[in-house]
Amino acid sequence: MDVQSLTYTIVGITFLIYIAIAVWAKAGSTKEFYVAGGGVPPVLNGMATAADWMSAASFISMAGLISFMGYDGSVYLMGWTGGYVLLALLLAPYLRKFGKFTVPDFVGDRYYSNAARTVAIICAIFVSFTYVAGQMRGVGVVFSRFLEVDINTGIIIGMCIVFFYAVLGGMKGITYTQVAQFCVLIFAYMVPAIFISMLIAGTPIPQIGFGSELVDGGGFLLDRLNGLHEELGFASYTDGSKPMIDVFFITFALMVGTAGLPHVIVRFFTVPKVRDARISAGWALIFISLLYTTAPAIAAFARYNLINTVSNQQYSELPSWFKTWEGTGLLAWADKNGDGAIQYVKGDPFAGKPAFTGETGELGQRLVSNETTTDNANELYIDRDIIVLANPEIAKLPAWVIALVAAGGLAAALSTAAGLLLVISTSIAHDLIKKQLNPGISEKSELLSARIAVAIAIVVAGYFGINPPGFVAQVVAFAFGLAAASFFPVIILGIFSKRMNKEGAIAGMLTGIIFTAAYIIYFKFVNPGMNKPEFWLFGISPEGIGTLGMLINFAVSFVVSRLTPAPPQEIQELVDSLRYPKGAGEASAH
Amino acid sequence: MEQGKLKEYWKINLSYLISLLVVWFVVSFGFGILLVDQLNAIHIGGFKLGFWFAQQGSIYTFVVLIFVYVALMNRLDKKFDVLED
Numbered sequence: 001m002d003v004q005s006l007t008y009t010i011v012g013i014t015f016l017i018y019i020a021i022a023v024w025a026k027a028g029s030t031k032e033f034y035v036a037g038g039g040v041p042p043v044l045n046g047m048a049t050a051a052d053w054m055s056a057a058s059f060i061s062m063a064g065l066i067s068f069m070g071y072d073g074s075v076y077l078m079g080w081t082g083g084y085v086l087l088a089l090l091l092a093p094y095l096r097k098f099g100k101f102t103v104p105d106f107v108g109d110r111y112y113s114n115a116a117r118t119v120a121i122i123c124a125i126f127v128s129f130t131y132v133a134g135q136m137r138g139v140g141v142v143f144s145r146f147l148e149v150d151i152n153t154g155i156i157i158g159m160c161i162v163f164f165y166a167v168l169g170g171m172k173g174i175t176y177t178q179v180a181q182f183c184v185l186i187f188a189y190m191v192p193a194i195f196i197s198m199l200i201a202g203t204p205i206p207q208i209g210f211g212s213e214l215v216d217g218g219g220f221l222l223d224r225l226n227g228l229h230e231e232l233g234f235a236s237y238t239d240g241s242k243p244m245i246d247v248f249f250i251t252f253a254l255m256v257g258t259a260g261l262p263h264v265i266v267r268f269f270t271v272p273k274v275r276d277a278r279i280s281a282g283w284a285l286i287f288i289s290l291l292y293t294t295a296p297a298i299a300a301f302a303r304y305n306l307i308n309t310v311s312n313q314q315y316s317e318l319p320s321w322f323k324t325w326e327g328t329g330l331l332a333w334a335d336k337n338g339d340g341a342i343q344y345v346k347g348d349p350f351a352g353k354p355a356f357t358g359e360t361g362e363l364g365q366r367l368v369s370n371e372t373t374t375d376n377a378n379e380l381y382i383d384r385d386i387i388v389l390a391n392p393e394i395a396k397l398p399a400w401v402i403a404l405v406a407a408g409g410l411a412a413a414l415s416t417a418a419g420l421l422l423v424i425s426t427s428i429a430h431d432l433i434k435k436q437l438n439p440g441i442s443e444k445s446e447l448l449s450a451r452i453a454v455a456i457a458i459v460v461a462g463y464f465g466i467n468p469p470g471f472v473a474q475v476v477a478f479a480f481g482l483a484a485a486s487f488f489p490v491i492i493l494g495i496f497s498k499r500m501n502k503e504g505a506i507a508g509m510l511t512g513i514i515f516t517a518a519y520i521i522y523f524k525f526v527n528p529g530m531n532k533p534e535f536w537l538f539g540i541s542p543e544g545i546g547t548l549g550m551l552i553n554f555a556v557s558f559v560v561s562r563l564t565p566a567p568p569q570e571i572q573e574l575v576d577s578l579r580y581p582k583g584a585g586e587a588s589a590h
Numbered sequence: 591m592e593q594g595k596l597k598e599y600w601k602i603n604l605s606y607l608i609s610l611l612v613v614w615f616v617v618s619f620g621f622g623i624l625l626v627d628q629l630n631a632i633h634i635g636g637f638k639l640g641f642w643f644a645q646q647g648s649i650y651t652f653v654v655l656i657f658v659y660v661a662l663m664n665r666l667d668k669k670f671d672v673l674e675d
Contacts, residue, residue, distance in 0.1 A: 066645075071626075071641055071644060071645075073645075074623075074644035077644070077645055077649065078618045078622055078644065078648050081649045081652055082614065082648070082652055084652065085610075085611075085614050085652050085655050085656060088656040088659060089607055089610060089655075089656075089659055090607070093663075207646060211634070211635045211636040211642070212635065212636055220635070222636050222637065222638070223636065238630070238638050239630075244623060244626075247623050248623050248624070251618065251619070251622075251623065273674045274674060275660070275664060275667065275673075275674070278656075278660045278663060279656075279657075281656055282656035282657050282660055285652060285653050286653055289650070289652075289653055292649055293646055293649055293650070296646070579599075579603075580599060580600075580667075580670070581672050581673065582671075582672040582673065582674060
């Protein structure tokens with residue numbers, strides 16, 4: 001079978017599995033719909049959390065980003081794993097003991113205030129929509145590259161699949177589907193990594209391979225990479241070029257943001273006991289680490305392979321994958337000096353993304369109409385996503401591995417999209433309708449409105465996937481910054497400070513959000529020309545500003561709470577009861 | 591549970607949290623970021639040590655930290671008899 005039919009077969013089989021699980025795990029009550037009945041075993045919950053967490057961005061883009069950023073890429077590696085320590089130690093067990101369904105539930109009850117609950121609902125919905133639009137886009141991209149269907153058709157197929165298992169099964173269907181999706185995506189990620197590690201470093205373990213000597217006798221891989229980088233004018237691979245303070249603040253914002261994201265927190269409401277909440281964070285991190293410790297190895301292997309394959313090579317002698325990916329527009333070559341060879345050095349080859357003229361040059365390369373830059377000799381445009389997507393071809397792996405990568409990318413995007421859609425529907429059906437607008441609503445109608453809310457959310461997310469607002473990539477910093485500056489401090493203080501009252505919490509959340517949002521909006525939208533280190537506050541980029549927003553939130557909450565009356569006695573007793581596991585019972589609505 | 595015992599349970603829990611979070615901070619922000627240049631002078635195999643902590647070592651430590659906390663708390667819950675049924 002050729003690659004195309006193999007891909008259809010493997011993707012088709014995985015989709016059938018997801019649908020079969022959805023039919024088996026149909027939700028019968030709101031509790032099953034919101035938190036899978038609170039009965040998911042910790043290991044399975046860990047796998048589901050890992051699939052939920054690892055999005056299209058983790059699967060497709062992260063290794064590529066690290067490959068081009070070197071040491072600077074560590075912000076993602078540490079930032080997107082370290083948050084699980086905070087979750088396991090500071091949040092998950094207490095929120096599980098609290099025993100409700102959602103983060104706004106906790107904020108509303110702990111701070112005895114519907115205003116606080118409303119702020120939390122708005123943040124939850126905003127953060128989740130930001131994320132989900134990107135996932136739908138990821139589904140479309142995988143479909144169009146591997147199955148050669150139109151990107152919009154791809155998104156609609158993806159919407160139908162998610163619609164089926166999210167509307168029918170709710171959290172229960174989503175959780176068990178995510179377990180299957182985790183297996184697919186981790187297998188698809190590891191297989192090419194192991195092959196490539198064998199080829200380049202002679203060991204099947206990529207985590208060891210990228211610190212090993214090259215099979216061809218060129219010394220240690222990382223030393224060789226640093227040497228190549230120096231020759232070509234790039235910053236040293238293992239040192240990077242971001243200022244230390246920015247690396248620190250971005251890493252911190254990503255960690256704290258992870259621990260404050262509603263679709264991650266809600267996973268810990270689905271396990272039977274408090275002790276299960278602690279350990280399922282551990283399982284989740286083990287499963288996530290498999291991918292996150294492999295990614296930097298793939299990044300280094302791919303960087304080495306790429307430079308060796310293309311640098312100063314004649315275009316006519318390049319391997320066939322180069323032409324294939326040039327065809328998709330992810331690679332482009334502008335022969336500035338007319339020598340027929342590829343010069344790959346530091347700098348942009350031309351302004352912006354390649355705009356192909358539709359004509360080909362004398363060597364068969366696709367010509368671009370972009371204005372070429374004159375301040376550097378670089379001739380090669382490379383989209384970062386290519387690192388993972390083209391990896392199997394670059395390493396000359398069999399066709400079934402390529403098909404597997406397509407199925408893995410889809411599993412990553414669909415599992416994250418489903419988790420986010422559930423948060424949106426829960427926020428609307430439970431936090432908004434049941435808790436505020438119509439408290440007398442029956443179980444059956446609440447379940448129905450949750451299903452309708454998921455359906456509407458899928459359509460809205462699909463719309464943004466088909467017509468992506470230009471700012472999707474820009475607002476990711478928003479999601480983490482806002483989660484770091486709003487949810488994280490409010491939940492931590494709610495558990496660890498009995499004295500924290502509603503005045504402090506609301507004032508803290510508002511100042512944290514407003515400060516963070518204003519900073520990001522100013523540098524990303526109002527005045528993007530000023531988005532440079534010399535204009536940043538203390539040298540902190542918009543990606544890292546959530547850390548400062550969090551500190552401001554903590555400080556304001558503390559001061560305001562000391563100037564206003566202590567919370568009522570029953571709230572102080574509630575906080576006491578959160579602090580030890582006994583009597584947790586099952587997650588309940590009342 | 592009586593107040594005194596609860597206070598003691600909470601105090602021990604907090605002391606676990608503080609020591610584990612110190613390790614969390616040191617391996618990632620300490621070894622991986624603030625001290626990265628100093629540690630990079632040390633080589634382990636093909637890795638510079640600071641770089642290794644930033645891209646590998648900190649993540650392994652995070653996993654270990656969570657399981658250590660789980661074990662400590664399970665023991666503490668039993669000792670103070672606050673286990674769930």
